[in-house]
Amino acid sequence: MYQYSDFDAAFVASRNAQFRQQVERRIDGSLTEDEFRPLRLMNGLYLQLHAYMLRVAIPYGTLSSAQMRQLAYIAERFDKGYGHFTTRQNIQYNWPRLSDVPDILDALAEVQLHAIQTSGNTIRNVTADHFAGAAADEIADPRPVAELIRQWSTDHPEFQFLPRKFKIAVTGSPNDRAVTKAHDIGLRMVEQNGEPGFEVIVGGGLGRTPMIGKVIREFLPRAELLPYLEAIVSVWNLLGRRDNKYKARIKITVHEHGIDDIRARVEERFALLRTAFNGVDQQILAGIEAQFAAPDFRTAPTDAFDTAYAEDPVFRSWADTNLAPHRADGYAIVQVSLKAQGETPGDASADQMRLLADLAARYGHDELRISHEQNVILPHVHKSDLPAIHAELEAQRLATANIGLISDIIACPGMDYCALATARSIPIAQEIATRFDELKLEHDIGALKIKISGCINACGHHHVGHIGILGLDRAGVENYQITLGGDHTETAALGARTGRGFAADEVIPAIERLVYAYLDLRTDRSETFLETYRRLGADPFKAALYPEKQESRANAA
Amino acid sequence: MSRIFTPKVITANALIEGDVIYLAADDSWTRELTEAEVLTDEAHAQLRLLEAESRQAEVVGAYLADVKPSVTGPEPTHFREEFRRTGPSNYFHGKQAQR
């Protein structure tokens, strides 16, 4: 894993010292809120409904056990004993006191973490495939490049006051687990004639105007990445609509100018910038890569796993659902669900975080990942250790076998925490998960992604959920709009609205009707919800959602 | 004819904790909506808001929120204000836990 250089450490320390003084000046009244707000946002500090919220970056989703332990310590010492992992590979603390935040930032710096550029109109935390460095289908580990981008983008003098926020995601696998097509820039590692490079996607995003990103460059040689990224961001920095924050994201710029026009401008700028990068970035990258060297995988028998798998049905179900193929023989990627039915998606208690840190240290080459699906990953586990790990996870309610299933729901904080929300999302997620657990249907239903946002900003990715749920305020009452057919992978698609929204107490029955319709309609168990939807279109699902319409039509006939 | 003015309270977040607070008639900040001063005159409400906003070393983001009077004091008219005076629904945290 990457270790801070002296430069990194000094930079974070000086930012923290500055912020400590800014907080002091705010508290003694010499800074107004208008003066202080941009300063706190630069350091990831929001004011939410009931309290401040501190958003800490987990760069490309990678944590060591020491870092995870420190996150647990902060949760206990300064918060209410838990943290919330988000779709952007951040952790959010929902209850810090303003006067404690400088100490929290210092505690984070001790383990090489910070909250810089987790907010504001800057290049945000770079996200990556959460299986990076472990996935069987990977071309190369995307994290060295993500770290390079982080170093380039952090405090980049030209990009501190962008028209709007800017999000970059990187994947090293053809199977896109990083939602690259819903980012301002998505990078997919590809090869051309044996040469490594990137497919560069631009102008994706969710929010009030959701867009699937467009390919701006089919093949960009690896060494030209930074000048090309700088060209894109600087072209947008000038063109972006600063007059209207709803039109300021690059997706609107690309939409208004057309991808061909943007491509031409980027290529022109790139031709200039390319010569300004004299290769230092590639030397730095080589240094970073050395720090991401794969761990020494061991060769050992997997008998312990095979026995448990054959004899213990609970273990077998967990293994079938929560493990993913690893590139090394005898190893597996363990996905630890933070979605025990009825719990808040993405929340982990300090005890849970500490257990995960211990497991990573003892069995997982000291590595942990946070997925954009709000789960925790132990990327490198030898199969023989899985039965022991499973038993320990069970003791902390972390062994829920539901990855990719209907209760593995992404949900944003919604109106339980977020000042921008128009409705709650967490209780809807809790109720759906609890209901299908009661029905004992979840494994029969199979792969199904439900994603919930508490307002049009779409932090819960609802547009790309197989079933998306958007919470709105309809005349002072929470109301939930359903979309169908979204897809967050390499075949990315935006869901389509089904019709009128549902009151809070109608949502769960509506989802149930949808799911029963799917179970009736699928050819067999191997056809997923999304495949059935694609085969048949929206009509049979709409009929299930709005049975009253069908009746009135039948009566009229 | 002037439009009927919906009664209001002044609410904000406390500077240090971020907790939801309300302006009381004696100019103190209270953590309970029921203890807030109910403003029934629009001009007076605007004046009180200006006063509240000027206390920037104590509070953040003061604004006027609609309420309906009741025997136990003002009650929220919108669910957002209901959550603000209660706390989140997923955990027993925030105001509900401090009562």
Ligand code: HEM
């Ligand atoms: C709680 C405080 C939060 C605030 C105030 C907030 C604010 C926003 C806003 C205003 C947007 C729309 C940006 C635009 O379209 O220009 C947005 C988008 C987004 N946020 Fe949040 N958000 C919050 C929490 C979260 C959380 C908890 C997550 C992850 C679970 C998250 C992930 C995202 C994502 C994925 C998008 C959409 C992608 C995009 O187009 O940028 N946010 N957020």
Ligand code: SF4
């Ligand atoms: S989608 Fe809306 S409610 Fe949910 S976290 Fe984002 S801004 Fe808040």
